[in-house]
Amino acid sequence: MSDCLFCKIAAGEIPSKKVYEDEQCFAFYDIDPQAPTHFLVIPKAHIGSCGEITPENSAVVAHIFAVISQVTRELGITDFRVVSNCGEQAGQSVHHLHFHVLAGRDMTWPPG
Numbered sequence: 303m304s305d306c307l308f309c310k311i312a313a314g315e316i317p318s319k320k321v322y323e324d325e326q327c328f329a330f331y332d333i334d335p336q337a338p339t340h341f342l343v344i345p346k347a348h349i350g351s352c353g354e355i356t357p358e359n360s361a362v363v364a365h366i367f368a369v370i371s372q373v374t375r376e377l378g379i380t381d382f383r384v385v386s387n388c389g390e391q392a393g394q395s396v397h398h399l400h401f402h403v404l405a406g407r408d409m410t411w412p413p414g
């Protein structure tokens with residue numbers, strides 16, 4: 303999607319601090335971290351949000367969770383939270399599917 307911020311980050315057109323990359327997904331540190339470790343994992347192909355996941359495009363979501371497991375292990379992180387905000391009321395501000403990975407502090411439950 304030509305005017306999508308995260309499509310541009312995944313394509314390297316906008317710089318980011320990369321954590322991980324393969325042919326299907328891209329992971330990078332959040333510009334406004336909400337925890338000592340806070341990175342985002344996105345599919346390279348544009349999906350607007352969790353609400354746009356279908357049987358046809360959902361394989362990348364399983365892949366992303368395998369990547370999250372691998373990357374956290376490599377970073378030595380055992381305790382972490384994975385969050386995906388879907389829609390404005392839930393706090394989504396960038397309309398390209400992304401999974402926040404947060405670690406390094408106590409997390410509240412339920413989330414605010």
Ligand code: 5GP
Nearest residue numbers: 318319330331332333334387393394395396
């Ligand atoms: P959302 O609010 O949609 O769940 O999460 C979007 C996240 O993207 C926010 O945590 C925000 O800090 C992060 N973000 C927005 N713009 C940029 C950017 O240009 N670079 C990086 N690395 N993160 C960004």
Ligand code: ZN
Nearest residue numbers: 306309348398
């Ligand atoms: Zn996009």
